Amino acid sequence: MVQVKKVKLGSQGLEVSAQGLGCMGMSSIYGPPKPEEDMIQLIHHSINSGVTFLDTSEAYGDNELLLSKALKGGWREKVQLATKFGITSVDKPVVRGSPDYVRAACETSLKRLEVEFIDLYYQHRTDTSVPIEVTMGELKKLVEEGKIKYIGLSEASASTIRRAHAVHPITAVQMEWSLWSRDTEADIVPTCRELGIGIVPYSPLGRGFLTGGTNFVANLSDGDFRKNFPRFKPENLEHNQKIFERVNEMAAKKGCTPSQLALAWVHHCGNDVVPIPGTTKIANLNQNIGALSVKLTPKEMAELESYASADVVKGERHAFMSMTWINSETPPLSSWKAE
Structure with missing residues (x-):
């Protein structure tokens, strides 16, 4: 098994495993919830394998x-726990960023997670009716109170990131970034790097497509939200x-799986990049960890990028591009x- 090293995420002091674990699919969105005991076993295996940056x-x-x-039982001390607020419903997305909601959501997450603090607290999506400075003002108070350690944004534009960072330093920006979803590279990635903000790619395997192509899509369960995605x-x-x-x-030429190659590409995008591939299977988790040992030359990186350039991929990357x-x-x- 490849050793998963610890890396600094952003410039505010947070240290996480070089690869994280997206936990969403264990409970929702990608079909029905998976058996609880199996998922707890998977999470423990992840932590024991060095993948300690958990995303919910x-x-x-x-x-x-x-x-x-x-x-429970001593595992909390071994992980860097990230959660998010702001999307109150997934089926009919409603985004909220008012100060009272920020605080209420944080208190609720602390209670549900049964923890004293959250390591990294993201605004899941931007509430376009509330100035980002107002949302950040409440998050800053939560940091001062010790309820959260670091602040993150998700799917925020470069200007939103700059405005937020001016109120309180942003530690990480979560964004969809994979071999075939690269719309953040022109403006958002450079902005994060200029400001010393870590980058956390979600869906680094193209929502799973880069693991098996059409065969993967054909095997999606009836309730899997990915069936709605244009691609x-x-x-x-x-x-x-x-x-x-x-x-x-x-x-095949490099002696790895397509998912390992696609994930290795994300890792090679920079030392400030920590992808969080999700899975519900231990075998897939082990395979994802194996991506850390796949080495790519600049020539191979460029060749891969040519396969999935913006003019080659058909369909939008998200079912709700407005989100x-x-x-x-x-x-x-x-x-x-203020109300």
Whole structure:
């Protein structure tokens, strides 16, 4: 088994495992909840394997409750725990960032997780009706009170990141970033690097597509939300399969799996990048850890990128593109009137 080293995430002092574990799929969104005992065993295996950076959210069904059970008995001290607030419903997304909601959500997550503090607390999506400075003001108070250690944003634009960072340093920005989802590279990634903010790619395996292509999509359960994603629709899927086939060919030459190759590409994007692939199977977790030992040359990186350039991939990366960074601008602080 590859040794998973610890790395600094951002410039505010947080240290995490070089690869994290996205826990969403254990409880919701990607089909029905998985057996609790199996998921607790998976989380413990992850921690014992060195993958200690765990990612959840208030929006992921009973996921925080699952983690609270998994972290009892001394496990909490071994992990860096990240959760999120702001999406109150996944089926019909509602985003909230008012100070009273920020505080109430944090208190609720602390209670559900049964922890004294949250290591990294993200705003899951930007509330476009509340100036980001107002949301950040309440998060800053939570840091001062010791309820959260570090602050993060998710799917925020470069200007939103800058405005937030001016109120209190942002430690990490979570964004969808993978071989075939690279819209953040032009502006958001450089902004994070300029400000010393760590980058946490979610869905680094293209929502799972880069693990098995059309075969993967064909095996999605009836309740799996990914069936709604444009890239998985029949009119785009056959075209996108060619991307997977090319990745698969290079992986065979390098003696690794296509998912390991795709994940290795993300890791090679920078020392400030900590992806959080999700899984519900120990075998897949072990395979993801194996990606850390796959080495890519600049030439191989460029070749991979050519397979999945923006003009090659068909379909939007998200079912709700309006819920991404492209719609994360908030009103100026001067417009805010506290209720």
